[in-house]
Amino acid sequence: MGYQRVAVRGSILYFVIADMARINDMYQNSLEYIKVLFNKAIDNTPASDVLETRLTSLSDVITKTIFINVSRGLFSRDKLIFSFLICTSIDRNSEFISPISWSILLRGTIPMTEA
DSSP states (O other): OTTHHHHHHHHHHHHHHHHGGGTOTTOOOOHHHHHHHHHHHHHHSOOOSSHHHHHHHHHHHHHHHHHHHHHTTSOHHHHHHHHHHHHHHHHHHTTSSOHHHHHHHHHOOOOOOOO
């Protein structure tokens, strides 16, 4: 259960990558490919006896590895949106961005009419 945080990070990254196919049909990456990147990142993460240090390192290396490898297949104009989606998805999951704030960002505020 201690590694659940790392699994959640991997899940967030996968679903952001899967959503990129909505931007361009060419951006279709298989779950198998993401799993290979995920496992390579785990292998490349330095070991630590302290669980919190290991979890932080795993999250950082997994995010960086997947971002770099998936970004190689994106058009330059779409790399910024990919970065934005990763950042906001992580922040939404950690509740740093509230659902109300996210909704306002996407839809704007409701116009006020005078009665």
